[in-house]
Amino acid sequence: MKKKIVVAITGASGAIYAKLLLDKLQQLSSQVQEVGVVMSNNAKEVWRVELDSEDYNNYPFKFYSKTDFNAPFASGSARFDTMVIVPCSMGTLGRIAGGISDDLISRAADVILKERRRLILVARDTPLNLIHIRNMETVTLAGGIICPAVPSFYSKPQTIEEVAMTVVNRVIDLIGLENESYRWSEQ
Numbered sequence: 001m002k003k004k005i006v007v008a009i010t011g012a013s014g015a016i017y018a019k020l021l022l023d024k025l026q027q028l029s030s031q032v033q034e035v036g037v038v039m040s041n042n043a044k045e046v047w048r049v050e051l052d053s054e055d056y057n058n059y060p061f062k063f064y065s066k067t068d069f070n071a072p073f074a075s076g077s078a079r080f081d082t083m084v085i086v087p088c089s090m091g092t093l094g095r096i097a098g099g100i101s102d103d104l105i106s107r108a109a110d111v112i113l114k115e116r117r118r119l120i121l122v123a124r125d126t127p128l129n130l131i132h133i134r135n136m137e138t139v140t141l142a143g144g145i146i147c148p149a150v151p152s153f154y155s156k157p158q159t160i161e162e163v164a165m166t167v168v169n170r171v172i173d174l175i176g177l178e179n180e181s182y183r184w185s186e187q
């Protein structure tokens with residue numbers, strides 16, 4: 001079964017993770033039926049600051065405004081399989097944990113959880129306060145997956161992209177897509 005995936009990009013540091021995930025979803029298009037993308041205002045700002053570009057406009061996926069509650073994934077009936085929030089700010093995490101569905105990102109996450117589908121939050125901030133940790137606990141208990149933007153180094157990545165891909169490859173695995181990547185003890 002091909003996947004229907006929502007990618008939400010929020011205003012935490014790490015726009016590179018979003019960019020690499022969108023690139024990878026393009027490469028894996030034979031396994032993907034549909035990708036819907038929604039960005040917060042600060043996501044666009046962080047992308048500009050960190051990647052010196054606005055090339056999120058160039059992807060072939062359908063982009064939805066953060067205020068567009070007519071987007072298909074604002075309702076469970078559209079049957080999206082998976083939502084990835086990458087990177088996920090502490091603000092968005094808090095809105096999801098609090099059930100505050102006041103924009104398309106928090107509403108779509110709410111829908112994915114109530115439909116018992118897969119929600120992956122690539123949460124990013126450091127250090128964490130108790131509110132962040134409790135919000136992560138709440139989302140985890142509700143069925144979401146906290147996949148922190150924490151790279152690994154055992155594959156000996158040589159570039160910033162390779163470092164960031166150690167996180168994105170884990171996200172691809174969590175979505176359930178077949179992907180060639182470094183696997184511990186298989187090399």
Ligand SMILES: Cc1cc2nc3c(=O)[nH]c(=O)nc-3n(C[C@H](O)[C@H](O)[C@H](O)COP(=O)(O)O)c2cc1C
Binds near residue numbers: 012040042089
């Ligand atoms: C350059 C930049 C980097 C930021 N990095 C983070 C971060 O790593 N984690 C975080 O929770 N918020 C970060 N913020 C703050 C969020 O963008 C802000 O709290 C925003 O309101 C979150 O809302 P959003 O999730 O709708 O984007 C950053 C803001 C800027 C401008």
